[in-house]
Amino acid sequence: MYNCKSLAFAAGLLLICNSLAAQKTDAVINEYAINYPNERIYVHFDNSLYVPGDTVWYKVYTMAGFLPTSFSKNVYIDWSDQSGKVLAHQLLALENATAAAQFVIPENFTGNALFTTAYTKWMLNGDPDFLFRRQLSVVTGTPPKPEERQAIKTSLNFFPEGGYGVSGLGSRLALKATDQWGNPAEVRGIIKDDQQKTIDSFATTHNGMGQLEITAQPGVKYTAEWIAADGKIQRTALPAFKQDGILLKVDNVPGHKKVRISTLPGKQQLYKDYRLLVTMQQRVVYMTTLQFKDNHPFVEINIPVSELPSGIMVVSLLAANWQPVAERISFVYDRNSVLYPGMKIIRRQPEARALNELELLYHDTFPASMSVSVTDAALADTTATDNNIVSSLLLSEELKGRIYDPAYYFSDSSEEIKSNMDLVMLTNGWRNYNWQKIVQRTKPVFQYAPDTTYMVFSGQIRNVPFRIMRKDVGLISFSFKDAKPVERKDLLFKKDGSFTDSSLIIFDTAKLTYRFPMDKTGLVTSDILFFRDKVPAPLSVTPWQQRMPGSKVLPGITVPGYDSLVKQLTILPNVVVKSKAQPALSTADELEQLYAGDLAKNAPGYKYDIENDPGTTGHTNIMNYLLGRVPGLISGRNGPQFMRVSRLNTGEISYFLNDMVTDFENISTIHPSDIAFVKAIPGYYVGAPNGGSSGSILIYTKKDYVAGKMRRKEILVEGYTVTRQFYQPDYSQTTSPAPDNRRTLYWNPNLTRDAASKAYKFAFYNNDHSRRLKVIIEGVNTDGKLIRSEKLIE
Numbered sequence: 135m136y137n138c139k140s141l142a143f144a145a146g147l148l149l150i151c152n153s154l155a156a157q158k159t160d161a162v163i164n165e166y167a168i169n170y171p172n173e174r175i176y177v178h179f180d181n182s183l184y185v186p187g188d189t190v191w192y193k194v195y196t197m198a199g200f201l202p203t204s205f206s207k208n209v210y211i212d213w214s215d216q217s218g219k220v221l222a223h224q225l226l227a228l229e230n231a232t233a234a235a236q237f238v239i240p241e242n243f244t245g246n247a248l249f250t251t252a253y254t255k256w257m258l259n260g261d262p263d264f265l266f267r268r269q270l271s272v273v274t275g276t277p278p279k280p281e282e283r284q285a286i287k288t289s290l291n292f293f294p295e296g297g298y299g300v301s302g303l304g305s306r307l308a309l310k311a312t313d314q315w316g317n318p319a320e321v322r323g324i325i326k327d328d329q330q331k332t333i334d335s336f337a338t339t340h341n342g343m344g345q346l347e348i349t350a351q352p353g354v355k356y357t358a359e360w361i362a363a364d365g366k367i368q369r370t371a372l373p374a375f376k377q378d379g380i381l382l383k384v385d386n387v388p389g390h391k392k393v394r395i396s397t398l399p400g401k402q403q404l405y406k407d408y409r410l411l412v413t414m415q416q417r418v419v420y421m422t423t424l425q426f427k428d429n430h431p432f433v434e435i436n437i438p439v440s441e442l443p444s445g446i447m448v449v450s451l452l453a454a455n456w457q458p459v460a461e462r463i464s465f466v467y468d469r470n471s472v473l474y475p476g477m478k479i480i481r482r483q484p485e486a487r488a489l490n491e492l493e494l495l496y497h498d499t500f501p502a503s504m505s506v507s508v509t510d511a512a513l514a515d516t517t518a519t520d521n522n523i524v525s526s527l528l529l530s531e532e533l534k535g536r537i538y539d540p541a542y543y544f545s546d547s548s549e550e551i552k553s554n555m556d557l558v559m560l561t562n563g564w565r566n567y568n569w570q571k572i573v574q575r576t577k578p579v580f581q582y583a584p585d586t587t588y589m590v591f592s593g594q595i596r597n598v599p600f601r602i603m604r605k606d607v608g609l610i611s612f613s614f615k616d617a618k619p620v621e622r623k624d625l626l627f628k629k630d631g632s633f634t635d636s637s638l639i640i641f642d643t644a645k646l647t648y649r650f651p652m653d654k655t656g657l658v659t660s661d662i663l664f665f666r667d668k669v670p671a672p673l674s675v676t677p678w679q680q681r682m683p684g685s686k687v688l689p690g691i692t693v694p695g696y697d698s699l700v701k702q703l704t705i706l707p708n709v710v711v712k713s714k715a716q717p718a719l720s721t722a723d724e725l726e727q728l729y730a731g732d733l734a735k736n737a738p739g740y741k742y743d744i745e746n747d748p749g750t751t752g753h754t755n756i757m758n759y760l761l762g763r764v765p766g767l768i769s770g771r772n773g774p775q776f777m778r779v780s781r782l783n784t785g786e787i788s789y790f791l792n793d794m795v796t797d798f799e800n801i802s803t804i805h806p807s808d809i810a811f812v813k814a815i816p817g818y819y820v821g822a823p824n825g826g827s828s829g830s831i832l833i834y835t836k837k838d839y840v841a842g843k844m845r846r847k848e849i850l851v852e853g854y855t856v857t858r859q860f861y862q863p864d865y866s867q868t869t870s871p872a873p874d875n876r877r878t879l880y881w882n883p884n885l886t887r888d889a890a891s892k893a894y895k896f897a898f899y900n901n902d903h904s905r906r907l908k909v910i911i912e913g914v915n916t917d918g919k920l921i922r923s924e925k926l927i928e
Contacts, residue, residue, distance in 0.1 A: 172264075246274065
């Protein structure tokens, strides 16, 4: 696996380049990476274009380092509109670092962009720039009105390699020109000193980026004079150059990264204890102490990269106290890090509603989790920026700021692309680490603890009344109303009001009520905060725009056949799942399900619907009512007793009030009109003291209920988002007269091998007008290799 491979390679380098002490430092840094990994997310969506009422199907892939994460067990997805209003806050359970679900766009959705943010709780401790964010195009009922053309405003920024330039040394500066929407802009210009003398010229060479090298003179200020598409001359001051310092440069050479560290002549001794630290995914791949030889004012180091996986390499120049002096990033390409399996067409029929069958030719030995989307290529958002699982997890989700057309940098392995990738490395921010604290083993403090377990049913009762506590422990009883039959859970809570049931996980929304069995009045209520560890929904989300094409003014987009698309939109019929009807419960059985706890439900006994029995009239004591009705229950010296077949049981009956142990005296004071249900257990009852060998009487009052209606307000508790099944028609059996305008023809978040052929096969039907199909398969295997396959079928 890459993790082991890169660490083993790094260890070999350290044995050559450094001492045993350095190896110990290497181990400390790697230990930090294990304990506090950086997680990143990619989401595969079923389509790039939606309309109100559509379902957005998606699958989440979560990585930590070079492998699928095993750190977090939960992932959050926030959906918002262009005003920042949060439409949904979803919680998904990660299984093998993946999760799949869906989101239904509201029918009354307005605007042309839907925003989604994905993150784990652990990721909230870092810079919000590293959360997964995507903008999806939405077509509303009427085309967006043309907006007035806005004048393009171009800005130009310079980025010194390593963080700064040094006067007297050849310093490399990268440049980046963008318009007001973050799109790349082309510029050209010259560099002038403070005497207006032209020093050099420059121009953007790729997507608004470029670079130049300048040897600054001490005390001199420099200005860039440049023009963009509008032809206006603009000026930008270059970053100030240090009068003294050490300079870091990194160049790509075949099989290596060439690192050159330079200083002014005669200054070498000032930096003799400086270190060069090279990491990938927080793991050390190279580390050495600088050694200036033969009085040379520079050190050149070649770092082998042929054995390293693809990803961003952080090159740090550190002072003796581990404080960073200069730092930059560089990209490592490894052709084995990404798998591009082919696709075989088994059956292709272009006719309307015809069946198609394909096979993914994945032959790697490591198991993989993969998702498949098949869309009508004629109905796609042509303005969407191509950002896939490879470009996202290896590039976009690792950098700050917007990367324009990130998929381009993985389109082939040419030197031109690698050179342009280096411009991206020079002009974008990255994750920063406090190496000094890491080496000193200073334990970091985080606001958010990781979700290392799944979200079980839990909460905290606030303002707990003292009278319902017994020795700093209380009992709360929950009735889950939407369970069939109604399920009851009795949970102990601590002095601080916290409770947990590790055996219960809530999916979708649970409707419940609660009561405190120790409360004899039945009137005590309290505020309950469910799932204390769950990240609450944000109040709002600041919208961002991933694209703002110059040829079209967003948020409007151009969609072929717009009018017909909206008019012909067909809402597929709901799929109704029918199950065998359950036998009707008696009234007493229903009351038992409503009131009794789990132990009481499972105990054999006699059940009595007191609430609806007119025979209670005239009785002022419930025990008088039960005598003569419960088989074997007779009056004894010390109160009612159960008659055995061969003898009279002289032991005392165990009494329960709302599943809490009580006594005969207390039971005798309860009027039958206050009771809803009674269960009499002549034999053993495990919930009773000493096993209840003398029988038990369980009384349930109707304090919380009146005529079957609850006085207490029902509480809705949201748990995990339920994964629905994607619906696709089966035209082999029947055909519907309704038009089929599906834009997503097939979605499968978990592509698996066919049981018979052991091949990754999948089949789907055309809609009424599809001629060009776009198939996208993405995934990750257990070795951390990314999987990407795309095919356009004519």
